[in-house]
Amino acid sequence: MTHTFPEEVLEHVFSFLNTQHDRNTVSLVCKSWYEMERWCRKRVFIGNCYAVNPRVLIQRFPEVKSIELKGKPHFADFNLVPEGWGGYVYDWIVEMVRVYPMLEEIKLKRMVVSDECLEMIGKGFKYFRVLSLVSCDGFSTDGLAAIAANCRNLRVLDLRECEVEDLSGYWMSHFPDSFTSLECLNMACLNSEVSFSALERLVARSPNLKILRLNRAVPLEKLSTLLQLAPQLVEFGTGAYSADVSTDVYSSLVAAFSGCKDLKDLSGFWDVVPAYLPAFYSVCSRLTCLNLSYATIKCPDLTKIVSQCHNLQRLLVLDYIEDTGLNSVALTCKDLRELRVFPSDPFVADPNVLLTEEGLVSVSKGCPKLQSVLYFCRQMSNSALISIAQNRPNLTCFRLCILEPRAPDYLTFEPLDVGFGSIVENCKDLKRLSMSGLLTDRVFEYIGTHAKKLDMLSIAFAGDSDLGLHYVLSGCESLRKLEIRDCPFGDKALLANASKLETMRSLWMSSCNVSFGACKLLGQKMPDLNVEVIDERENLYSISESDPVEKLYIYRTVAGERSDMPNFVRTMGKDDMYNLS
Amino acid sequence: MNMEDGLCLTLGLPGRNEPDTESCYKNNNNNNNNKRSQPEYNDDSIESKGSSIAKESDMDTAPAPKSQVVGWPPVRNYRRINFQAKKVETESGIYVKVSMDGAPYLRKIDLKVYKGYPELLKALENMFKLTIGYKGSEYAPTYEDKDGDWMLVGDVPWEMFIVSCKRMRIMKGSEAKGLGCNV
Numbered sequence: 001m002t003h004t005f006p007e008e009v010l011e012h013v014f015s016f017l018n019t020q021h022d023r024n025t026v027s028l029v030c031k032s033w034y035e036m037e038r039w040c041r042k043r044v045f046i047g048n049c050y051a052v053n054p055r056v057l058i059q060r061f062p063e064v065k066s067i068e069l070k071g072k073p074h075f076a077d078f079n080l081v082p083e084g085w086g087g088y089v090y091d092w093i094v095e096m097v098r099v100y101p102m103l104e105e106i107k108l109k110r111m112v113v114s115d116e117c118l119e120m121i122g123k124g125f126k127y128f129r130v131l132s133l134v135s136c137d138g139f140s141t142d143g144l145a146a147i148a149a150n151c152r153n154l155r156v157l158d159l160r161e162c163e164v165e166d167l168s169g170y171w172m173s174h175f176p177d178s179f180t181s182l183e184c185l186n187m188a189c190l191n192s193e194v195s196f197s198a199l200e201r202l203v204a205r206s207p208n209l210k211i212l213r214l215n216r217a218v219p220l221e222k223l224s225t226l227l228q229l230a231p232q233l234v235e236f237g238t239g240a241y242s243a244d245v246s247t248d249v250y251s252s253l254v255a256a257f258s259g260c261k262d263l264k265d266l267s268g269f270w271d272v273v274p275a276y277l278p279a280f281y282s283v284c285s286r287l288t289c290l291n292l293s294y295a296t297i298k299c300p301d302l303t304k305i306v307s308q309c310h311n312l313q314r315l316l317v318l319d320y321i322e323d324t325g326l327n328s329v330a331l332t333c334k335d336l337r338e339l340r341v342f343p344s345d346p347f348v349a350d351p352n353v354l355l356t357e358e359g360l361v362s363v364s365k366g367c368p369k370l371q372s373v374l375y376f377c378r379q380m381s382n383s384a385l386i387s388i389a390q391n392r393p394n395l396t397c398f399r400l401c402i403l404e405p406r407a408p409d410y411l412t413f414e415p416l417d418v419g420f421g422s423i424v425e426n427c428k429d430l431k432r433l434s435m436s437g438l439l440t441d442r443v444f445e446y447i448g449t450h451a452k453k454l455d456m457l458s459i460a461f462a463g464d465s466d467l468g469l470h471y472v473l474s475g476c477e478s479l480r481k482l483e484i485r486d487c488p489f490g491d492k493a494l495l496a497n498a499s500k501l502e503t504m505r506s507l508w509m510s511s512c513n514v515s516f517g518a519c520k521l522l523g524q525k526m527p528d529l530n531v532e533v534i535d536e537r538e539n540l541y542s543i544s545e546s547d548p549v550e551k552l553y554i555y556r557t558v559a560g561e562r563s564d565m566p567n568f569v570r571t572m573g574k575d576d577m578y579n580l581s
Numbered sequence: 582m583n584m585e586d587g588l589c590l591t592l593g594l595p596g597r598n599e600p601d602t603e604s605c606y607k608n609n610n611n612n613n614n615n616k617r618s619q620p621e622y623n624d625d626s627i628e629s630k631g632s633s634i635a636k637e638s639d640m641d642t643a644p645a646p647k648s649q650v651v652g653w654p655p656v657r658n659y660r661r662i663n664f665q666a667k668k669v670e671t672e673s674g675i676y677v678k679v680s681m682d683g684a685p686y687l688r689k690i691d692l693k694v695y696k697g698y699p700e701l702l703k704a705l706e707n708m709f710k711l712t713i714g715y716k717g718s719e720y721a722p723t724y725e726d727k728d729g730d731w732m733l734v735g736d737v738p739w740e741m742f743i744v745s746c747k748r749m750r751i752m753k754g755s756e757a758k759g760l761g762c763n764v
Contacts, residue, residue: 078652
């Protein structure tokens with residue numbers, strides 16, 4: 001059977017397909033396209049590292065240059081996944097070193113990466129260019145030293161929100177003097193002080209350095225030195241933004257910041273001394289992204305800053321911004337796409353700041369391009385949610401956290417069903433939703449009915465019965481990730497929608513009402529799902545059928561039961577064929 | 582299995598009499614009626630908050646720490662730790678430990694509360710029931726500065742002292758004799 005096009009032409013056409021989604025689609029057209037595509041796919045994204053295994057990857061894609069893997073479930077971010085659950089990248093690295101010697105990029109999220117892994121990467125991939133570790137743990141600065149010492153062509157070292165064992169800052173001195181290719185260095189999550197002269201020399205010999213995010217230990221007094229060595233920076237993160245007040249330090253800082261004509265993105269700002277804030281005012285009007293979520297600055301200092309950021313697209317800030325600051329954002333930041341407001345004092349019930357639902361309503365009204373919201377607050381009302389929904393039907397991501405679980409509408413004391421219902425009804429392109437507050441099964445009915453593009457849903461302390469879960473699983477056609485905690489959802493909805501689970505990446509349920517027996521049944525019925533019961537309290541082989549499981553993680557997989565489970569995790573239904581007790 | 586039984590709200594529903602103290606910040610598992618109840622305290626977070634909790638109770642103004650539901654609110658660890666440590670320092674004063682030779686336990690004082698050296702020494706004298714300084718005193722007030730060196734209290738301007746003082750030690754006996762006090 002001859003092809004319509006010669007292979008080279010098809011390959012050339014495929015090279016214009018950049019998204020995983022498009023490439024997956026063309027592979028389904030016919031066998032020859034599948035073959036053609038798999039030989040020329042260079043970038044692979046694996047959203048759940050246990051959905052496949054290294055052998056499956058290598059068998060299908062022989063020419064991979066860039067790999068992205070995600071490990072632990074999202075709720076691991078909030079300590080809900082016990083240590084030792086899994087997400088080890090080790091086996092992947094071993095296999096890839098063997099089969100992909102030309103690998104250039106590794107991007108990992110929520111995976112356990114050991115120093116040995118980093119050493120293998122450093123020594124195993126001659127052309128290695130990009131290492132991006134987001135929310136990873138398991139390694140120390142020794143591992144970073146191995147990367148620095150061995151990766152001669154490194155472009156990107158991006159450590160975001162990782163838990164790194166900080167043995168010393170000496171790792172940076174391992175970059176050889178001949179190393180000049182650095183484009184991005186993000187070390188913001190590290191604690192220990194690196195040798196400043198090593199850092200200085202590294203920056204000085206990296207003409208392509210566009211992104212530099214320092215850690216807290218780099219003192220403010222040294223900032224201007226670095227900025228003057230790298231005026232081409234596009235993204236910059238300061239260290240601690242405090243020093244004894246000195247006019248010399250201040251004026252050097254002013255000069256250094258104004259020298260950076262391409263600077264678009266600022267972050268850092270730990271321990272702010274307000275006197276030094278005006279030093280970066282000259283940059284504000286060019287900023288498209290500003291992350292002040294570690295900065296203990298309050299209004300009016302905060303308002304003064306945002307009111308100069310006319311081109312801001314992303315703003316991350318603490319609730320010190322208060323409603324007044326957000327009003328300022330609404331007036332000034334007409335290009336705002338994303339807003340994240342974090343709580344300054346999350347464990348205190350009484351409000352410590354004047355931030356309410358008003359601030360968010362104000363921004364939703366004033367910022368026509370607002371698409372993505374993450375908002376922590378202490379009170380919410382249905383009327384506010386309805387306003388937000390009507391103001392911003394273009395929202396694609398809406399994550400609201402009312403600090404008190406099951407808090408009702410503070411004006412009417414009703415559940416917030418109608419408010420969230422309005423969000424899903426108006427925001428037709430909503431892809432991600434996190435809810436909080438008092439919610440009954442009704443809100444899930446709205447979600448099942450309207451949220452047809454919803455990809456990820458996070459639920460906590462909500463609902464009345466299995467009906468709630470059933471509405472979501474049966475109604476949300478695009479749902480791929482569902483995470484639930486402390487809701488009265490049980491066996492019925494889960495078993496009735498078992499086949500839905502095969503269309504999703506994963507389902508997490510903790511502190512719900514799913515019985516051990518139902519998990520077993522589900523595991524037996526659905527061979528392409530791993531139904532993992534996670535329970536640290538009991539011996540997993542002696543729990544009775546009717547007992548509720550502590551935590552449940554269900555995901556589709558072609559790799560079968562994983563082999564690296566700790567004793568508090570058990571994959572249900574795989575071994576039970578032979579064990580009838 | 583009605584989850585509503587365990588509702589805990591800071592604002593009571595009409596007709597209900599739920600005081601603030603019964604908010605979910607204190608009660609975290611009374612809703613799990615039909616489950617094995619285990620206290621789900623977030624050990625990590627409590628430990629990391631340990632020092633800041635101690636500081637807050639010193640203040641007498643901060644609300645009592647609430648028992649926490651694991652993973653709620655959904656704020657990542659590094660946001661809590663990095664931020665909490667610094668916040669307490671900027672809002673509640675400069676707390677330094679004070680040890681006295683021979684005393685079985687240490688004390689803590691807030692340097693921000695005092696306007697100058699005389700007030701500080703007065704407070705120390707009251708706290709430890711002794712006299713400091715010359716006039717035949719056996720005690721000398723010393724402090725550890727940012728460089729890790731032990732200095733005699735009183736040499737530098739007060740403002741510089743309070744930002745560079747990491748902890749204090751009231752030295753006694755032969756080591757102290759002759760040091761006097763520079764206040």
